[in-house]
Amino acid sequence: MTTMTVKGSRRRGPGAFRRGLRRNLTAYGFLCAALICFAFFSWYPMVREVLLSFQQTNFVDDPTWVGLENFRTVTEDSAFADAWLNTLAFTGLALVFGYVIPFVAAIVLNELRHARAYLRFIVYLPVMLPPAVGVLLFKWFYDPGAGLFNQILDLAHLPALSWLDSTDTALISLVIVSTWMNLGTGTLIYLAALQSIPSELYEAAELDGAGIFKRVWHVTIPQTRLILLVMLLLQIVATMQVFIEPYLLTGGGPENATLTVAYLMYQYAFNFGDFGAGGALGLMLMVVLMVFSAFYLRLSRDDQS
Amino acid sequence: MKSPKLSMLLAAAIALTAAGCGNDDSGSKAAETSPSAAGADAPVTISVGCQPPKSNPLERTAWDEDVAAFRKLHPNITIDSKDAFPCINPDTFQAKLAGGTMEDVFYVYYTDVKKIITAGQAADISPYVGSVTKLGDLRPDVMSIFKEGDKVYGLPRNNYSMGLVYNRKLFTEAGLDPAAPPKTWAEVREAAKKISGLGAGYVGFGEYSAGNTGGWHFAASLYGRGGEMVTPDGKTAAFNSPEGKAVLENLKTMRWTDNSMGTKQLLQWEDLMRMMGGGKLGMMIGAPDVVQTVNNDFKGKFENYGVTALPEARASLNGGDGYMINPKATPEKIKAAMLWLEFHELTPGQGQFDYARSKQQGRPVGLPIPDLYGDTAPGKEITELRKTNATVPVENFTPFVEGSATIQNKLEPPKSQELYAILDVPMSAVLTRQDADIDKLLADAEAKANKVLAKSS
Numbered sequence: 102m103t104t105m106t107v108k109g110s111r112r113r114g115p116g117a118f119r120r121g122l123r124r125n126l127t128a129y130g131f132l133c134a135a136l137i138c139f140a141f142f143s144w145y146p147m148v149r150e151v152l153l154s155f156q157q158t159n160f161v162d163d164p165t166w167v168g169l170e171n172f173r174t175v176t177e178d179s180a181f182a183d184a185w186l187n188t189l190a191f192t193g194l195a196l197v198f199g200y201v202i203p204f205v206a207a208i209v210l211n212e213l214r215h216a217r218a219y220l221r222f223i224v225y226l227p228v229m230l231p232p233a234v235g236v237l238l239f240k241w242f243y244d245p246g247a248g249l250f251n252q253i254l255d256l257a258h259l260p261a262l263s264w265l266d267s268t269d270t271a272l273i274s275l276v277i278v279s280t281w282m283n284l285g286t287g288t289l290i291y292l293a294a295l296q297s298i299p300s301e302l303y304e305a306a307e308l309d310g311a312g313i314f315k316r317v318w319h320v321t322i323p324q325t326r327l328i329l330l331v332m333l334l335l336q337i338v339a340t341m342q343v344f345i346e347p348y349l350l351t352g353g354g355p356e357n358a359t360l361t362v363a364y365l366m367y368q369y370a371f372n373f374g375d376f377g378a379g380g381a382l383g384l385m386l387m388v389v390l391m392v393f394s395a396f397y398l399r400l401s402r403d404d405q406s
Numbered sequence: 407m408k409s410p411k412l413s414m415l416l417a418a419a420i421a422l423t424a425a426g427c428g429n430d431d432s433g434s435k436a437a438e439t440s441p442s443a444a445g446a447d448a449p450v451t452i453s454v455g456c457q458p459p460k461s462n463p464l465e466r467t468a469w470d471e472d473v474a475a476f477r478k479l480h481p482n483i484t485i486d487s488k489d490a491f492p493c494i495n496p497d498t499f500q501a502k503l504a505g506g507t508m509e510d511v512f513y514v515y516y517t518d519v520k521k522i523i524t525a526g527q528a529a530d531i532s533p534y535v536g537s538v539t540k541l542g543d544l545r546p547d548v549m550s551i552f553k554e555g556d557k558v559y560g561l562p563r564n565n566y567s568m569g570l571v572y573n574r575k576l577f578t579e580a581g582l583d584p585a586a587p588p589k590t591w592a593e594v595r596e597a598a599k600k601i602s603g604l605g606a607g608y609v610g611f612g613e614y615s616a617g618n619t620g621g622w623h624f625a626a627s628l629y630g631r632g633g634e635m636v637t638p639d640g641k642t643a644a645f646n647s648p649e650g651k652a653v654l655e656n657l658k659t660m661r662w663t664d665n666s667m668g669t670k671q672l673l674q675w676e677d678l679m680r681m682m683g684g685g686k687l688g689m690m691i692g693a694p695d696v697v698q699t700v701n702n703d704f705k706g707k708f709e710n711y712g713v714t715a716l717p718e719a720r721a722s723l724n725g726g727d728g729y730m731i732n733p734k735a736t737p738e739k740i741k742a743a744m745l746w747l748e749f750h751e752l753t754p755g756q757g758q759f760d761y762a763r764s765k766q767q768g769r770p771v772g773l774p775i776p777d778l779y780g781d782t783a784p785g786k787e788i789t790e791l792r793k794t795n796a797t798v799p800v801e802n803f804t805p806f807v808e809g810s811a812t813i814q815n816k817l818e819p820p821k822s823q824e825l826y827a828i829l830d831v832p833m834s835a836v837l838t839r840q841d842a843d844i845d846k847l848l849a850d851a852e853a854k855a856n857k858v859l860a861k862s863s
Contacts, residue, residue: 159525159526159527160500160503160504160527161503161525161526161527161733161734162526174861177857178857179853179854179857180827180854244670245669245670246606246607246668246669246670247606247607263669263838265672266669266670266671266672266837266838267838267839268838268839350672351616351672352616352617352618352619352672352674352830353616353617353830354615354616354620354672354830354831354834354838355615355616355671355672355834355835355837355838355839356831356834356835356838356839357831368618368827370500371496371497371499371500372496372618372823372827373521373823373824373827374500374518374521374522374525376500
């Protein structure tokens with residue numbers, strides 16, 4: 102319908118186009134403002150970052166082109182492999198926890214008959230905490246001496262854990278923080294998707310004798326397939342850029358066990374003053390994320406068709 | 407879902423990349439212009455960083471008074487003060503420089519000076535420093551921080567060397583004599599054991615191991631034991647040595663055999679300060695300025711702390727801060743900057759050394775910092791003024807002053823931040839893993855450091 106109207110208006114000549122433009126002036130104004138903001142704050146820095154990764158600059162003189170030198174610098178760094186492995190492990194673990202738990206939480210909330218609004222608020226509450234506050238709160242929870250988690254383990258007569266202070270548990274501890282902080286948003290999005298499923302489908306399934314697991318498997322998951330795909334991609338894109346947790350909690354340690362690509366990038370740019378190398382790392386991360394995005398677009402297109 | 411963290415870095419990139427390619431050379435380059443070209447007494451305005459923030463009213467009042475007094479002496483110079491706390495944030499340094507908002511006279515830590523010089527991000531002020539009358543009296547080791555060959559790139563504001571900061575109150579509680587702090591590492595171990603024996607939550611000796619601070623303190627301990635971070639030519643790592651091994655072994659023993667270092671590790675700069683201020687940490691490596699920070703920002707009380715020389719020390723890592731000049735500053739601005747820095751940072755009895763005023767304001771006076779002039783005439787004058795106007799128990803810092811007299815001050819190694827990042831790994835290993843293999847850790851770190859150093863040479 103819309104396409105036909107546009108085609109029709111085009112046939113009516115430039116006068117109609119101008120009229121259309123005038124009629125929608127306010128809308129275009131809003132669009133321009135958004136586009137300018139995006140161009141200035143998102144796209145331009147991205148383009149500059151790409152250029153920067155092939156340059157050496159001191160921000161005083163003209164930058165010099167150094168070809169792939171910055172890429173060589175970062176790939177020859179022994180921390181490079183650690184950072185990528187940790188990032189992939191973090192993303193994988195964050196998917197296991199951060200992808201499944203909010204979905205399950207949403208299903209549970211959706212099934213509830215009482216106190217739903219109250220519980221929704223409780224689940225969403227952590228999102229309202231500034232990330233730094235949430236992270237630092239966990240720093241106290243993880244304290245191996247008087248921390249909350251070890252106190253709980255102690256009450257349960259279980260041995261205390263080193264949490265952030267051990268190469269075995271540090272990364273997973275960061276995943277827990279990240280999952281907790283983002284649980285609310287994920288749950289809310291899933292909940293919205295669940296509520297858009299026609300109730301007749303569930304009723305029909307119930308009539309066919311389907312229990313809760315069968316209903317989830319045969320109705321909920323197929324009906325929310327698209328949102329599940331979107332969330333999967335967003336989750337991957339967001340968790341691969343994990344920075345604030347290692348920055349505030351572990352400084353990349355112990356023994357580089359929580360050094361991530363974004364944290365290494367920060368080290369290059371701000372600790373070592375090598376923005377070119379930092380940019381090169383950023384570009385690599387961006388390329389990887391773009392591959393995921395392309396994969397996602399392909400999947401969602403298949404899904405729509 | 408998380409908002410993309412990269413956006414933070416990318417946002418910073420807006421400012422820094424914009425000017426990076428724009429090459430907006432509005433000012434003439436200092437090094438290329440003769441100082442004599444500058445017109446005498448023409449009006450000039452210089453922006454100067456590190457004005458104390460409003461949250462620190464006493465220091466801010468003193469600064470503003472100094473600006474007014476300076477204006478009377480030099481009516482043609484306007485000081486445009488820029489406040490910030492902390493005075494420098496490494497995260498924004500490059501962005502400010504790129505975005506053209508860097509002060510004409512900007513504040514730096516010693517740790518960053520060499521990097522800034524190498525990157526060409528500070529003006530060569532050699533033709534102008536002659537106007538600073540006490541330049542020749544400044545400690546040569548301190549001035550060498552701001553020099554590259556014959557060229558001078560900055561002037562110091564503060565200088566200190568590392569020692570051992572300790573909590574006198576806890577010493578007393580643990581049955582130790584606060585007037586006789588440890589002189590050897592064996593004594594440190596004994597004291598730490600007694601302090602941690604005071605009860606749960608008490609930490610005898612605290613040490614950093616994350617965010618590059620572990621490597622920094624490794625260097626301080628290594629220097630103390632007579633070790634070297636790099637070979638004299640700066641091209642190879644030299645810390646995989648008996649001294650380096652001793653640093654790590656000592657920590658490992660204190661952490662796992664003595665159990666005197668607490669269970670929480672991966673500590674960074676602020677953590678030990680907070681623990682010191684909280685009154686449950688017995689000892690840490692640090693300079694006298696630690697006490698100042700613990701007193702000002704972490705609720706510790708001056709009189710509860712003391713500083714002594716680093717145990718068994720042969721050399722001590724130098725630390726401090728100073729000012730460098732924006733490479734885009736005009737000769738007139740650089741000349742004005744020299745006058746201001748001399749007035750405010752380098753003259754006994756004036757500016758930062760106006761101890762009489764500090765005493766009147768009720769600010770702490772008596773810490774053996776800054777130490778810019780050593781034993782020269784201005785140095786003695788400053789020491790005397792400090793003694794006359796002391797408001798803190800000076801005797802708490804006497805062990806440091808006396809012990810440090812014979813200790814050589816040593817600069818940070820080249821590529822310091824990179825090496826510190828590498829050395830965080832062995833530091834965090836010995837403090838978090840009982841079975842850490844020190845030989846392997848040092849060998850690995852050495853191989854990594856050699857790569858970094860080979861690249862820089």
